[in-house]
Amino acid sequence: MIDNITILGGYDKNGEKEPVNKVTVNKGEIFGVVGPTGSGKSSLIGDIEQLAQEDTFSKRKILVNGKEPTYDDRTNPRKKMVAQLSQNMNFLADMSVGDFLNLHAKCRGASQVCVNKVINLANTLTGEPIKDDHDLTILSGGQSRALMVADVAIISDSPIVLIDEIENAGIRKHDALEVLAGHGKIVMVVTHDPVLALMTDKRIVMKSGGMRQVVSTTPKEKALSQKLNKIDEIMLSLRDQVRNGEVIGDMNTIKLDL
Amino acid sequence: MRMVIVAGTPGSGKTAVLIHALRSLNERNIKSSVVKIDCLYTDDDQKFSKIGVPTKIGLSMDMCPDHYAIYNLEDMISWAEENESDLLVVETAGLCHRCAPFTMNSLGVCVIDATSGPNTPLKVGPFLSTSDIAVITKGDMISQAEREIFRERILEVNPNCKIIEANGLSGQGCIELAEEMLKSEEVSLDEEKLRHSAPLAVCTLCVGETKVNKKYHRGILRRIDGFQSYQGE
Numbered sequence: 001m002i003d004n005i006t007i008l009g010g011y012d013k014n015g016e017k018e019p020v021n022k023v024t025v026n027k028g029e030i031f032g033v034v035g036p037t038g039s040g041k042s043s044l045i046g047d048i049e050q051l052a053q054e055d056t057f058s059k060r061k062i063l064v065n066g067k068e069p070t071y072d073d074r075t076n077p078r079k080k081m082v083a084q085l086s087q088n089m090n091f092l093a094d095m096s097v098g099d100f101l102n103l104h105a106k107c108r109g110a111s112q113v114c115v116n117k118v119i120n121l122a123n124t125l126t127g128e129p130i131k132d133d134h135d136l137t138i139l140s141g142g143q144s145r146a147l148m149v150a151d152v153a154i155i156s157d158s159p160i161v162l163i164d165e166i167e168n169a170g171i172r173k174h175d176a177l178e179v180l181a182g183h184g185k186i187v188m189v190v191t192h193d194p195v196l197a198l199m200t201d202k203r204i205v206m207k208s209g210g211m212r213q214v215v216s217t218t219p220k221e222k223a224l225s226q227k228l229n230k231i232d233e234i235m236l237s238l239r240d241q242v243r244n245g246e247v248i249g250d251m252n253t254i255k256l257d258l
Numbered sequence: 259m260r261m262v263i264v265a266g267t268p269g270s271g272k273t274a275v276l277i278h279a280l281r282s283l284n285e286r287n288i289k290s291s292v293v294k295i296d297c298l299y300t301d302d303d304q305k306f307s308k309i310g311v312p313t314k315i316g317l318s319m320d321m322c323p324d325h326y327a328i329y330n331l332e333d334m335i336s337w338a339e340e341n342e343s344d345l346l347v348v349e350t351a352g353l354c355h356r357c358a359p360f361t362m363n364s365l366g367v368c369v370i371d372a373t374s375g376p377n378t379p380l381k382v383g384p385f386l387s388t389s390d391i392a393v394i395t396k397g398d399m400i401s402q403a404e405r406e407i408f409r410e411r412i413l414e415v416n417p418n419c420k421i422i423e424a425n426g427l428s429g430q431g432c433i434e435l436a437e438e439m440l441k442s443e444e445v446s447l448d449e450e451k452l453r454h455s456a457p458l459a460v461c462t463l464c465v466g467e468t469k470v471n472k473k474y475h476r477g478i479l480r481r482i483d484g485f486q487s488y489q490g491e
Binding site for chain 2: 040043046049050055056057075077078080083084085086088089090091092093094100101102103104108144149151152155156
């Protein structure tokens with residue numbers, strides 16, 4: 001069981017010691033990683049993915065439950081603790097959704113019952129329903145992302161989930177993060193999107209390759225995040241209406257209660 | 259001489275991954291020499307020389323690049339010895355995926371592209387099944403589910419290999435590869451053997467026949483229905 005991971009700071013791009021030298025993320029917690037482009041967000045995620053032991057360019061060290069992971073924990077592909085989701089990921093397998101999920105479940109030693117659970121969960125995250133006989137490669141961006149989230153939550157039983165920029169995905173981002181955290185996972189999300197950044201518990205601020213500071217989300221920010229989420233919901237529903245050929249008539253039905 | 263042989267599908271990122279790994283070895287003062295075997299053209303020598311590693315190119319032209327690499331190993335080793343290198347790295351561009359250029363005591367590295375589809379590990383043959391290390395590249399472009407399926411398929415084909423997930427652009431995973439390269443052993447060529455025999459290929463086409471009609475062909479011919487016969491004297 002993994003209850004927490006700890007990131008021990010290394011060096012930034014200029015070879016200086018990182019200002020933040022220790023961050024612990026607990027199970028069920030959502031952590032954000034923010035910072036300008038090129039500030040080292042993806043490298044931080046990469047270090048966690050590899051459970052770095054001062055052996056990557058940043059010289060960071062990752063502890064699991066406060067201890068160094070064993071060599072086997074780090075390298076045995078069947079024990080991989082980390083699952084990833086990113087904007088750049090695509091489904092490339094030429095199969096139906098059902099066959100694909102079955103194959104994945106088989107690889108992970110999971111029960112075939114999972115398949116319907118994954119599809120049902122994915123359909124709560126996106127407007128356009130996915131069916132098990134759909135071809136995987138023709139799913140829309142939103143459907144693909146929703147299916148990836150649901151698949152990571154249910155079939156990939158990796159306890160740590162790293163999310164790299166899923167903001168433009170056309171899915172209910174809030175719900176997606178809650179689904180993952182709700183499955184008892186440690187969730188870290190790299191984002192520029194305030195909807196996501198403000199719903200995390202804490203966020204690591206990156207600058208020139210180093211962890212600059214850790215900001216705890218304030219109650220005010222959490223409340224703002226709820227409101228931003230409503231705007232997001234409105235955008236998604238308008239998106240569906242436009243898609244379905246409807247004419248958007250009455251703007252009064254949209255209440256932006258900020 | 260310690261020898262690392264790197265094979266992989268075209269465009270999988272063999273050179274990119276190697277450059278990051280060799281840079282990491284440079285930092286530890288481990289001197290390597292690289293031989294790049296390709297068929298018709300390569301400019302990879304420029305990339306390797308940028309990081310200060312002596313590089314030699316072998317173009318096999320109309321020969322199979324793996325066969326060409328295998329019987330030139332002795333010359334490559336003496337060249338690396340002249341350079342006073344600790345390590346000889348041979349990167350080959352195998353084409354038909356039926357050869358594996360790995361020898362018994364070399365470190366065999368197979369670089370395989372995750373975007374090539376979940377069935378690729380089952381298709382590529384001995385250069386994956388007899389490798390010590392399988393380096394998976396481009397995993398950041400496919401879904402988590404497909405990554406897991408890809409890994410599992412590699413282990414089906416080669417249960418004992420070590421899998422390294424690497425990114426040729428960012429260098430992620432390449433230090434781990436460098437660590438493994440350090441574990442390679444001394445090879446003495448006199449007794450050295452291939453891990454897997456090169457495929458059967460002794461027909462008229464092998465010696466330059468261009469006519470396609472069956473009647474022009476001699477040697478060991480395998481028919482599409484599975485029957486195999488010897489035509490000739």
